[in-house]
Amino acid sequence: MKYDDWYDMSTHSGQESGLPRLRQWITEARWFTQETWIGVGLVIPATVMMLVIIVYPTIRALWVSLHSRSFLNLEQVEWIGLANYEQLFADPTFTIAMTQTVLLTVGAVVSMYLLGLGLALLLKENLPGLGVLRSLSMISWVIPPVVIVIIWSWMLEVNYGLVNLIFGIFGGPNKSWFGSRQWALPLVTMLRVWKDTPFVAIALMASMQSIPKEYYEAAEIDGASRIQKFRHITLPNITYISMIMIVIETIAAFNSFQMIFIATGGGPVNSTEVLGTYVYQQAFMEYALGYASAIGAIMLLLLTVFTIIYVKIEDTD
């Protein structure tokens, strides 16, 4: 663009040859590289920050995972090769945490996608009052996770939580739900779904609203039913945003830590232990930095493999 301006100006100034033309070329080239350098320069602060604060620590963590290192004495580092990884595969708690992480991730992502899709279809309708509901729905997404846990602990509190009070009326059970080995994992999964469903729904809705109205009108002329329209127009047009949402939410659910740590701390008896809480516990309670990093490295590996495969599959479709 700028380049063309220069070119125009040089032709305007008439016939030039030899030295002046060469000089012009040099100025032009210098200008062009200068522009590029400004562009590069502007993105440098962000890049350097990411490199120093995220990329370098990650590489360092992979390095730490090959050592025995304790928080109690950070100076003392001992190279132990792959011993942490060997120990990992023999650790029953790791197996439990892994299984539960997968259960939580699959359960949470599938439920929030389906519920989000349903909510998006409802909210995209053109009915009075839906604008307000669209904004209200996002509240659970905005609330700090700590507060979400407090809200639900309060709802489910034994004896005087709202859920138990309502159950009491109908003669249902009254118990500490988060303290139940059977219910704890489904409940922490539900917390994630409660928090992120509106986000998925609003993103899907935004994508649905950008589908041209003519598609639907044409389908109506052909006598398509609501379900046919959904199947053949809506779904194919939201695959891209669906892919993004599924990837984002899978990564977030797989990295779950906060709400579970606060709600149950991984208990009762490991029944909500996931990889995130296990890394934290190993690193900051057992002070086994090397071992914790090894678990984290496995998480990173699995997430990378998942994302690459998923994006590839979606791309070829």
Added chain:
Amino acid sequence: MATQNTNRQSGRRTVSDRFDSWIGEDTSIREAIGIYGALSLYFIWFLVPVGWLALSTVKAGEIIQATELIIIPSLENITLANYEVVLSDARFRQLFVNSIIISFSTTALTLVVGILGAYSLSRFSYPGRKSLLIAFLATKMLPPVLIIIPFFIMMWSLNLVNSYIGIILSHCVRALPLALWLLKGFFDDIPEALDEAARIDGCSHLSVLYHVIVPLAKPGIAVAAFYTFVTSWNDFLFVSVLSQNISTRTLPFGLYLFQSSNSINWGATLTAALLTAIPSIIFFALVQKYIVKGLASGGMHGH
């Protein structure tokens, strides 16, 4: 629709007829009822817990832990005592101030770095530009619990544990990738002819950015600011590791300690929780109309 026409012709408009025109032509009344019904199920699930929290904070101590269902307490049992307790607590005020300092600094830093970066990604072409954006987004994949270990070691050797700086930097890099992506999406929507015109008038890149791009991308910047603010305000993990005492602790972590250490005082805990959520909710209310647009345009540009 046929009945509607006959009613119109006869000049009498029934209630259901009026409702018909109110909800638009595409939807029949039965469908509308179905939609409202399904939505109410969703919103019972979303809103009842939040409403119950808010309601509980104004209940007097004796009835907050009633073992029978009291939905609306009688007037003499409504009290602001919980708010007095929480707001007069010096620790709560300290946590609040820390949260404000950390989240505002994080937002300012992320926006400056993000706006410069997004301008570069949106307006310049150089090798590796596309991969760079993907690389930024890919860092969201790194498990935070993994990063925090070496990050803690790094902050420890720089003597930055228990300082605002360490926490702000960690929050900033958590928010930056998506903030950059959002900002770039909004910048891409601004016609390049506008900044070219300013460039021809002799503006430098920075002044184009300041006088042309930033004013036009205000909604996008608001969304990015909101996202960054919430990321920082809501964070628990980084604060829990990097802050050693009340001088740098933020509300969410303080709330966790409060909730887990005390023999639970539900009235105060719930009130503190509600007060912790309010800044995020207010910020959301201010920018919510741009968020849908932001998500839509972000999604579009991904193609």
